[in-house]
Amino acid sequence: MNLSDGVFDVFVVNFLYLMLMAALLLAFVRLAVGPSMPDRVVALDLIANLVVATTALYAITTNQQVLLDVAIGIALITFLGTVAFAQYIERRARDD
Amino acid sequence: MNPFLLNILLALAWEAMNGEFTFENFAVGFALGFVILFFAQRVTGETVYARRVWRVLGLLVFFVKELIIANVRVAYDVLTPGYQMRPGVLAVPLDAETDEEIMLLASLTSLTPGTLNLDVSADRRTLYIHAMYADDPAAVKRSIKEGFERRVLGVLR
Amino acid sequence: MIVVLAFVIGGLYAAGLYMMLRRSITKLIIGLGLLSHAANLLLFTAGGLVRARPPLIPDNSETIQPPFADPVPQALVLTAIVISFGVTAFALALIHRANRVIGTDDMDQMKATDV
Amino acid sequence: MTTGILSIFALAFLAPVICRFARGHTGWLLALLPATLTIYFATRIGLVAHGERITERLAWVPSLGVELTFYLDGLSLLFALLICGIGALVLIYAGAYLKGREQLGRFYLYLLLFMGAMLGLVLAGNLLLLFVFWELTSISSFLLIGFEHKKAEARRAALQALLITGGGGLALLAGLVLLGQISGGYDVPELLAGGDAVRASTLYLPALLLVLAGAFTKSAQFPFHFWLPGAMQAPTPVSAYLHSATMVKAGVYLLARLASVLGGTDEWFYIVTSVGAATMVAGGVLAFFQTDLKLILAYSTVSALGTLVMLEGLSTDHAARAMVVFLFAHALYKGALFMVAGAIDHETGTRDVTRLGGLRRVMPVTAVAAVIAGVSLAGFGPVFSFIGKELLNEAVLLAEGTARGVLVPFTILGSALFVAVACAAALRPFFGELKETPKGAHEAPAAMWLGPVILAALGLVVGLAPALVAGSLVAPAVASVLGRSEPVELALWHGFNAALLMSVIAAVAGALLFRFRERLRGGTAWSRNLFAFPARGYELSLTWLHRAAAMATRVLQSGYLRSYLTIIVLTTVGLVGYTLLTRAYTPLNFAAAREVRFYEVGVAALILLAALVAVRSRTRLGAVASLGVVGYCVALIFILFGAPDLALTQFLIETLTVILLVLVLHRLPPLALIARAPARARDLVVALLFGGTMTALVLVAWGVPFQQQASNFYAERSYTEAHGRNIVNVILVDFRGLDTLGEITVLSVAAIGVYALLKLRPPEAKRGAAVVNDLSARRRESSPDGELAEVVARAPEGEVS
Amino acid sequence: MIEVVAHWREWLVLGLLSAGALFLLLAAVGVFRLPDVYTRMQAATKAATLGAGCTLLAVAVYFDDFGVTVRALLVVAFIFLTAPVAAHMIGRAAYIIGVPFWHGTKLDEMAAREGDSRRAASDEGKR
Amino acid sequence: MKLLPVLPVLIPLLTAALALLQWRHRVAQRRLSVAGAIALFVAAVWLFAVVQREGVQVVQSGGWQAPFGISFVADTFSSLMVLFAATTNLCVVIYSLTSIDARREAFGYHLLLHVMLMGVCGAFLTGDIFNLYVWFELMLMASFVLLALGGERRQMEGAIKYVTINLVSSALFLAAVGLLYAATGTLNMADLALKAQHVNPAGMRTVIALLFFVAFGVKAALFPLYFWLPASYHTPPVVISAIFAGLLTKVGVYSLARVFTLIFRNDAGYMQPLLLWVAALTMIAGGLGAIVQRDLRRMLSFLIISHIGVAAMGLGIFTERAFAGMIFYLIEDIVVLTNLFLIAGGVRLLCGTYDLTQTGGIYRRHPSFGFLFLIPALSLSGIPPFSGFFAKLALIQAGLEAGRYAVVGVSLAVSLLTLYAMARVWMLAFWREQPATTPTNLAAPLATLAAPLTTPIPTISPRRARRALIPIAALSALTIALGLGAEFVFRQSLIAAGVLAEPRLYVEAVLGGER
Amino acid sequence: MSIILRTATRYLMPLLLLFSVFLLLRGHNKPGGGFIGGLVAAAAFSLYAVAYSVGEARALVRLRPQTLIGVGLLVALTSGVVPLFAGRSFLTGMWGGARLPVVGEIYLGTPVFFDIGVYLVVIGISLMDVFTLAEETAETADVPEPRAGGETG
Ligand code: NA
Numbered sequence A: 001m002n003l004s005d006g007v008f009d010v011f012v013v014n015f016l017y018l019m020l021m022a023a024l025l026l027a028f029v030r031l032a033v034g035p036s037m038p039d040r041v042v043a044l045d046l047i048a049n050l051v052v053a054t055t056a057l058y059a060i061t062t063n064q065q066v067l068l069d070v071a072i073g074i075a076l077i078t079f080l081g082t083v084a085f086a087q088y089i090e091r092r093a094r095d096d
Numbered sequence B: 001m002n003p004f005l006l007n008i009l010l011a012l013a014w015e016a017m018n019g020e021f022t023f024e025n026f027a028v029g030f031a032l033g034f035v036i037l038f039f040a041q042r043v044t045g046e047t048v049y050a051r052r053v054w055r056v057l058g059l060l061v062f063f064v065k066e067l068i069i070a071n072v073r074v075a076y077d078v079l080t081p082g083y084q085m086r087p088g089v090l091a092v093p094l095d096a097e098t099d100e101e102i103m104l105l106a107s108l109t110s111l112t113p114g115t116l117n118l119d120v121s122a123d124r125r126t127l128y129i130h131a132m133y134a135d136d137p138a139a140v141k142r143s144i145k146e147g148f149e150r151r152v153l154g155v156l157r
Numbered sequence C: 001m002i003v004v005l006a007f008v009i010g011g012l013y014a015a016g017l018y019m020m021l022r023r024s025i026t027k028l029i030i031g032l033g034l035l036s037h038a039a040n041l042l043l044f045t046a047g048g049l050v051r052a053r054p055p056l057i058p059d060n061s062e063t064i065q066p067p068f069a070d071p072v073p074q075a076l077v078l079t080a081i082v083i084s085f086g087v088t089a090f091a092l093a094l095i096h097r098a099n100r101v102i103g104t105d106d107m108d109q110m111k112a113t114d115v
Numbered sequence D: 001m002t003t004g005i006l007s008i009f010a011l012a013f014l015a016p017v018i019c020r021f022a023r024g025h026t027g028w029l030l031a032l033l034p035a036t037l038t039i040y041f042a043t044r045i046g047l048v049a050h051g052e053r054i055t056e057r058l059a060w061v062p063s064l065g066v067e068l069t070f071y072l073d074g075l076s077l078l079f080a081l082l083i084c085g086i087g088a089l090v091l092i093y094a095g096a097y098l099k100g101r102e103q104l105g106r107f108y109l110y111l112l113l114f115m116g117a118m119l120g121l122v123l124a125g126n127l128l129l130l131f132v133f134w135e136l137t138s139i140s141s142f143l144l145i146g147f148e149h150k151k152a153e154a155r156r157a158a159l160q161a162l163l164i165t166g167g168g169g170l171a172l173l174a175g176l177v178l179l180g181q182i183s184g185g186y187d188v189p190e191l192l193a194g195g196d197a198v199r200a201s202t203l204y205l206p207a208l209l210l211v212l213a214g215a216f217t218k219s220a221q222f223p224f225h226f227w228l229p230g231a232m233q234a235p236t237p238v239s240a241y242l243h244s245a246t247m248v249k250a251g252v253y254l255l256a257r258l259a260s261v262l263g264g265t266d267e268w269f270y271i272v273t274s275v276g277a278a279t280m281v282a283g284g285v286l287a288f289f290q291t292d293l294k295l296i297l298a299y300s301t302v303s304a305l306g307t308l309v310m311l312e313g314l315s316t317d318h319a320a321r322a323m324v325v326f327l328f329a330h331a332l333y334k335g336a337l338f339m340v341a342g343a344i345d346h347e348t349g350t351r352d353v354t355r356l357g358g359l360r361r362v363m364p365v366t367a368v369a370a371v372i373a374g375v376s377l378a379g380f381g382p383v384f385s386f387i388g389k390e391l392l393n394e395a396v397l398l399a400e401g402t403a404r405g406v407l408v409p410f411t412i413l414g415s416a417l418f419v420a421v422a423c424a425a426a427l428r429p430f431f432g433e434l435k436e437t438p439k440g441a442h443e444a445p446a447a448m449w450l451g452p453v454i455l456a457a458l459g460l461v462v463g464l465a466p467a468l469v470a471g472s473l474v475a476p477a478v479a480s481v482l483g484r485s486e487p488v489e490l491a492l493w494h495g496f497n498a499a500l501l502m503s504v505i506a507a508v509a510g511a512l513l514f515r516f517r518e519r520l521r522g523g524t525a526w527s528r529n530l531f532a533f534p535a536r537g538y539e540l541s542l543t544w545l546h547r548a549a550a551m552a553t554r555v556l557q558s559g560y561l562r563s564y565l566t567i568i569v570l571t572t573v574g575l576v577g578y579t580l581l582t583r584a585y586t587p588l589n590f591a592a593a594r595e596v597r598f599y600e601v602g603v604a605a606l607i608l609l610a611a612l613v614a615v616r617s618r619t620r621l622g623a624v625a626s627l628g629v630v631g632y633c634v635a636l637i638f639i640l641f642g643a644p645d646l647a648l649t650q651f652l653i654e655t656l657t658v659i660l661l662v663l664v665l666h667r668l669p670p671l672a673l674i675a676r677a678p679a680r681a682r683d684l685v686v687a688l689l690f691g692g693t694m695t696a697l698v699l700v701a702w703g704v705p706f707q708q709q710a711s712n713f714y715a716e717r718s719y720t721e722a723h724g725r726n727i728v729n730v731i732l733v734d735f736r737g738l739d740t741l742g743e744i745t746v747l748s749v750a751a752i753g754v755y756a757l758l759k760l761r762p763p764e765a766k767r768g769a770a771v772v773n774d775l776s777a778r779r780r781e782s783s784p785d786g787e788l789a790e791v792v793a794r795a796p797e798g799e800v801s
Numbered sequence E: 001m002i003e004v005v006a007h008w009r010e011w012l013v014l015g016l017l018s019a020g021a022l023f024l025l026l027a028a029v030g031v032f033r034l035p036d037v038y039t040r041m042q043a044a045t046k047a048a049t050l051g052a053g054c055t056l057l058a059v060a061v062y063f064d065d066f067g068v069t070v071r072a073l074l075v076v077a078f079i080f081l082t083a084p085v086a087a088h089m090i091g092r093a094a095y096i097i098g099v100p101f102w103h104g105t106k107l108d109e110m111a112a113r114e115g116d117s118r119r120a121a122s123d124e125g126k127r
Numbered sequence F: 001m002k003l004l005p006v007l008p009v010l011i012p013l014l015t016a017a018l019a020l021l022q023w024r025h026r027v028a029q030r031r032l033s034v035a036g037a038i039a040l041f042v043a044a045v046w047l048f049a050v051v052q053r054e055g056v057q058v059v060q061s062g063g064w065q066a067p068f069g070i071s072f073v074a075d076t077f078s079s080l081m082v083l084f085a086a087t088t089n090l091c092v093v094i095y096s097l098t099s100i101d102a103r104r105e106a107f108g109y110h111l112l113l114h115v116m117l118m119g120v121c122g123a124f125l126t127g128d129i130f131n132l133y134v135w136f137e138l139m140l141m142a143s144f145v146l147l148a149l150g151g152e153r154r155q156m157e158g159a160i161k162y163v164t165i166n167l168v169s170s171a172l173f174l175a176a177v178g179l180l181y182a183a184t185g186t187l188n189m190a191d192l193a194l195k196a197q198h199v200n201p202a203g204m205r206t207v208i209a210l211l212f213f214v215a216f217g218v219k220a221a222l223f224p225l226y227f228w229l230p231a232s233y234h235t236p237p238v239v240i241s242a243i244f245a246g247l248l249t250k251v252g253v254y255s256l257a258r259v260f261t262l263i264f265r266n267d268a269g270y271m272q273p274l275l276l277w278v279a280a281l282t283m284i285a286g287g288l289g290a291i292v293q294r295d296l297r298r299m300l301s302f303l304i305i306s307h308i309g310v311a312a313m314g315l316g317i318f319t320e321r322a323f324a325g326m327i328f329y330l331i332e333d334i335v336v337l338t339n340l341f342l343i344a345g346g347v348r349l350l351c352g353t354y355d356l357t358q359t360g361g362i363y364r365r366h367p368s369f370g371f372l373f374l375i376p377a378l379s380l381s382g383i384p385p386f387s388g389f390f391a392k393l394a395l396i397q398a399g400l401e402a403g404r405y406a407v408v409g410v411s412l413a414v415s416l417l418t419l420y421a422m423a424r425v426w427m428l429a430f431w432r433e434q435p436a437t438t439p440t441n442l443a444a445p446l447a448t449l450a451a452p453l454t455t456p457i458p459t460i461s462p463r464r465a466r467r468a469l470i471p472i473a474a475l476s477a478l479t480i481a482l483g484l485g486a487e488f489v490f491r492q493s494l495i496a497a498g499v500l501a502e503p504r505l506y507v508e509a510v511l512g513g514e515r
Numbered sequence G: 001m002s003i004i005l006r007t008a009t010r011y012l013m014p015l016l017l018l019f020s021v022f023l024l025l026r027g028h029n030k031p032g033g034g035f036i037g038g039l040v041a042a043a044a045f046s047l048y049a050v051a052y053s054v055g056e057a058r059a060l061v062r063l064r065p066q067t068l069i070g071v072g073l074l075v076a077l078t079s080g081v082v083p084l085f086a087g088r089s090f091l092t093g094m095w096g097g098a099r100l101p102v103v104g105e106i107y108l109g110t111p112v113f114f115d116i117g118v119y120l121v122v123i124g125i126s127l128m129d130v131f132t133l134a135e136e137t138a139e140t141a142d143v144p145e146p147r148a149g150g151e152t153g
């Protein structure tokens, strides 16, 4: 199977990328705007998920299995990041 | 979960990761799992009963159904101007007792659109959830208790 | 793409430096982070850019046919990334300690050792 | 010769030990060595007088041209004799003079070091070796002048001497190296043989000027004369040594040594003669206005040095002869006079000539020596110095046209001042009525009058029988100066001639000056100030130097990290940007930019956007999260361009970094917008310049053709030889494993740093107190520098002017 | 039709990818425009998890390698396991620091629980 | 020899790794530290001897032929630098035994010191430009930690500036490496020496050279890139300042010399005026800074800068003899500046302060300590017969030969400033009596030298006290020996400079050697 | 503290550790290696520290980070030195004939051990950074974190 074979029309593929890019942008706007800390965390988590998805999509469209492992790694670490973030927000609230 | 079982699971997971189901691979995975469990001993403090496969499947089917139905609802709200939602934070009394039961239930409620688990009370008897469509709180609670909780307990007990 | 990346690199350098020129040590550390991203990207582009051909030898072959991404800059960038992690961690500890000892995050209050 | 010099240094370092055991006899004991050396050199007189040159060579640093070469000819022999002879006497004298003082061992150490250095200097047969000893004399005299180290004046004088002679020394070094380069080596005999080539060289003038700078500072020539009286802070034996035989004559020696190489040109003549003449008069005037015995002698020494230098400038046979005789005579009488002055000070407790009188009654032996030496100073009577004076007058009279017109009156004025000074310093204290002094005066111990008596007697004997030295010492020395041998005949009486007339005029004028000295001292303060300006200049320039240095340092080392960064970045931008534009400009090929995928641009744009948001963010978390997004997008770039390992690493590390950032930043104060708009605009410009430069660099570098030799090698060997398919990993653990080894060590150290910074607590200090201390410290730092204030503010007027 | 059958895997992959992208976009729109952090999380948790899961499933289907498929499925499971946990942590944190609810939120049964003093309303906390 | 050239890196690493395993055993760490320092010294002597006997030593690490692996190259220059680094290190380690406080020892002081040495030796020996970056980072990281170790306020303020500026320079260094690779496709310095000459446009190579110039210039503390140094060097315990003073900036100059003679030798014409200007300004700025300082260590810090300027002048003159002079000067600076900082520690102990307005009285009570000061002080001022004079002489000869009169003049003027600064120290701390207001330790025996810095009243056995004086005396003796034996040193410097002037020797040894 | 997080962590952590070893050993042939593996392992322990506490995480690791680092450095160093005894250059790869029956086609060789050294060091340093900073910044929290016995002293 290859990128431009059959159903994997360049146009279709690009449309998928476009959606993901749009999603990235929207998520980033939320991250930049906030306004609360949890908002930013949610946005960052979403961005990480989008990166996972982009990686997976890229793996398929360029036929690179190895990128799956990259996606796995990202998925695993994202969880830690989000949890730590949330934990920190809570702890901080308790400190103040 | 029984440590031995967990060890076997880890060995299988190892094989899966390597994509090669052979005896030697299993042996190495088992040994690795043993070492890891040795270092992570505290992790495996409890024992869990074996599961019934069909209940798991039933839970899965129910979960996917809920997932899709509710996602559409949220999507509609997200994509159309204005909001139809009536959010609220609900306290759902829990029958689930063990850590695993509570976690599974909480996760499943969170994954289905419309409800999001916020916290478990300190006495572990109440689940607090954020519901997007809380026009009828009692109905939401009931659907959780009778939809997910029953099935989860069925799987885990 | 290298043209685009060149501007990204320049932008990161500029942003990093601008942050480092602020008075707050918090911004200083963010600036350092941006700067190291810039340097890493620059190093990454050094071997030229090749799309989707990682330097991995296929399972059924003893070598890899060009074109493939230059592995050398990748190894260098990996080293640089990891080093900058160590450095960032240290810098964080440093500004934390500095803030506790000096009682401010204003760089302008930290001139006692010069003057 | 070599052994002799080295043995003095050896003895110097033994001196403190000897001093501990020999106690009061140390002086006598130590004098044995220079005395022996005097005898040794005396035995060479015959050889040298027959025109032999004794050279001893040892290798030291031949690749730099520094050799342990010693060279004995007429000039160096004369100096060696004076140094060792007077040195022995001074050691004996010092033993008595300094009896019971503390740190005597150190004193002998310095004195012997000084003696060794001076002996080495005059015997050095290698220009650089000469310089080595030259600097050693500066250092040892620094230590000697500051011997009374608890007194601020002593320290100040020592510093002054060190800076002036040290500065001159540096010029000399440059001059000597230039000379060496002109003549192709640093060997003195070879250099002496090649004077013509030197004078013909284009580098002659700079070399000459540099050498002269060294010589003039060392020999206290105007306008560098002022450090010498300051050196009076040294104990009297040192003064004696400094002024008679040695240190100050090092410059005179150097000029004499190099006269046959550098001399004889117009440049030499005008510079050397005029500086010498000016110094002669200035020294005389200044001496005339002093009342402190040591200062009078010190300034008269300046005057004498000026005379010598003036003679060297003339570069004639007569002048050379006059110079050698004058130098010899001066060494004898000035040494005697300083020892006498020391004896007076020692016995009476004062050196103020206005408070002294009639001492001949209580100090008869000293008085005899003083009178003979005083007569010598005045340049009269049957003393060697008179011959010198006559030769001087002759030499001046024989000078060419205009020079003569200037030099004759100058010389007469100088001589007259000598006469007045001699009356004031050597004769006046011993005649007239005995005056009340702080200590009840009586004769000095033998060790203290022995030196003056011997020296004065020598002056008398040689004056009466000049033939004793004419052929044996003076003629060879003159030959060295001239670079060819020239017969020398000396006689006390030359008959009535113009030279004698000059002496007579000078004597009469001198007597008048002495007669009306009080009135003159009161009325002509201007003339004192006339020659004081160099000393002021020294102090002012030191002050200005400090001010300028303080200002420059304050401006550069401002304490603001951002100003440091700005300077560094602007330097980079300036250098790189300028060179890029002028030397590496290549028209950019934007055609290739067209084959860009839109999602790549999207990721790139997001990086920039996130960076912008990080910069603009008002909240810590917003900035951190944006930084995280930059990192994630960089990871995406890695994914897009075939670097999965990098992407994974980047993502893992970015997340860990964000966690750590959040942990720490939360403890820091919230972000605030502190900087004003102009500052922000300025920083923005700097940042954009920097970013623009880096962009340009990448674009240009991209156009440079590139060979993938290394990556092809890795691709071929990675699996077959290193058994790995992931080339990046194979590079990390095998091909370039050393990088990784270093890298994990970096990480280890960084982690230890984190641990140590956070876990190792300084002993709890109260923060408030620390701040207060700090503020007061800063305030103190802005006040004028301590020692400088001491140097500048407390300069007692009378001493330097 | 035959083509579709012959290329069922491609079509399945395409379908999964499209669904994934769609859900992710949905999540992003939700996060972008829903009115408070709790509702945004509702969108992010479900739709994003589903979207990421779909794309990874697409990978599992697409590559003809057992190891890849198993790993892809494992990571889908992982995501489904972790996403709600993460959401729970964020939501709880938001609630504790007092991030305000959308004005349309009528009910807060959690406010009645004991030890609610933890809900501290600090300005910095809201950012 | 497959091992010897990497030994100076491996020994400190082994020492540090073992010390890590002994984290909680202070005594064991001290023993390890001394053993490691001795072993490093022995290895350095051995390496130097082998290089002497057999010429340039090359190890292709990993056994991969150059330019594909990382080459370690010990020529005379690098082995000399390693030798003196190891010597200084040994002295500093011994001094630390009695001067560093238990708190710092418990938090890895010893192993940090060894890791720093590892970085320094690695930087001297590596023949690979990126590997050089790694060693630089290692050296910097260790120095960051050493600088901040203890966490006092001044340390923090100094460290922030030091760290930030050095990180910026590292980023530039990295960028320069990247661009160099982009232009040539290789990282091996010998290979670069060949390939960089064909870079088209050649101006691009010049630009990269300038980036390296700035990056190394910051590390070397050249004008106007030196600000981090006076802001930080006086803040940590003096023994740490001492080793910094001796080694760190020298690595910067070394690297400048390496890349400019090897890779960018064809840009010399363009770079030379720049280098000479920078050298002159560095000398002046350092010298002026030094004379206005009240804090002894800050004064010494400025003197470091000023003398780096002198070494840079040697590079800027760009003749073989100038290189030799520069190398001699670097060696001399290592020994002398380390020693002066150690002595400053002694001054602080005797007078209770580094503040020169408050010091005094040492000469009267402890003349021998005074003489120990005079030796390095005079050497630094270029006074014969100490080593500094010969180093300066070599540079002056080279400069005048090359017709670089102005910069030589500046260097001479600056030695006068140095002399002035040293004389001030001598007068203010040694000659004069201490101002009455300050608390003083002068009455205490010299044994106080051995006291930990933070303890005001020392109680330490004379045996340990003597041990603390050993390194100072040893370094002073070395200064004398380097002066009296200047011929040997300068011959070595000439040999080393020969390789700099004729890179073919280096290139052939690396690329043509062991396969 | 969240029961939900703790429970999830109990199951996720072993999986993460396993994955980290997988990445480590496979790194020679596919993306991964000592750095990445070490970071994932460190992430696993960090997760535990978040869910439970730093003290408990330290107890779980048992070894001091310093020791991990030290051992890691020694392992890496040793793998580089071993070839010297065979007369090879420092860090030369020496490959045993034994084919490691795990990851398809890995041969046991000194570079593998080198990577293991890297792995250990990276775990050690990441834990040291994370634990220390977490402890330090949590210091003023009203719920004091339990400290592990050996580390804080
Ligand atoms: Na860096």
Ligand code: NA
Binding pocket: F244, F245, F246, F247, F248, F249, F250, F304
């Ligand atoms: Na330094």
